[in-house]
Amino acid sequence: KAGVTQTPRYLIKTRGQQVTLSCSPISGHRSVSWYQQTPGQGLQFLFEYFSETQRNKGNFPGRFSGRQFSNSRSEMNVSTLELGDSALYLCASSLVRDEQYFGPGTRLTVT
């Protein structure tokens, strides 16, 4: 089976812009979670989607949003980008309870 894929892999944006990142889960996985990874804060949970519904959300501002499509693919959007949003954004998909498998991530740089 193909693993979790994310596009794009690298992105450079300017402060104030918005960005959309995409994640395709492992075939058959219906749960997709998003995480932000930075050197200072480590890995932090953003939100989780299951069957097109957001089931849980981490402690991030409303500028961070997401959605899931009927084929389980997910997108996350960050509006009004700030320098502090520079990070590796990882998505993870899950089939059974809790076992999450990560994609390669999207490296976002905000200048």
Added chain:
Amino acid sequence: GENVEQHPSTLSVQEGDSAVIKCTYSDSASNYFPWYKQELGKRPQLIIDIRSNVGEKKDQRIAVTLNKTAKHFSLHITETQPEDSAVYFCAASIGGGGADGLTFGKGTHLIIQP
């Protein structure tokens, strides 16, 4: 919410020796504890996990132990090899199909000295 502390932040061991990484968690409702290995520039890779109804789990050179009373769990790697060098993350979750998200420790940089 849940808080996970991980120690040490850096661990250097001689090749062939054992390595132990320890984590504590705060929420007694947490019932799922995975460990991830992340090599430089790569994605986190699930290497082993344990659920709260089990005290220990082994997979070849890797083992995880859980003490629910003390709210701590540990990763043990025996007969370390150069390819074990990476950053290791522990995590905790209240469960429910991943809905609650994973709370991660800050990571341990494991260095295997030849």
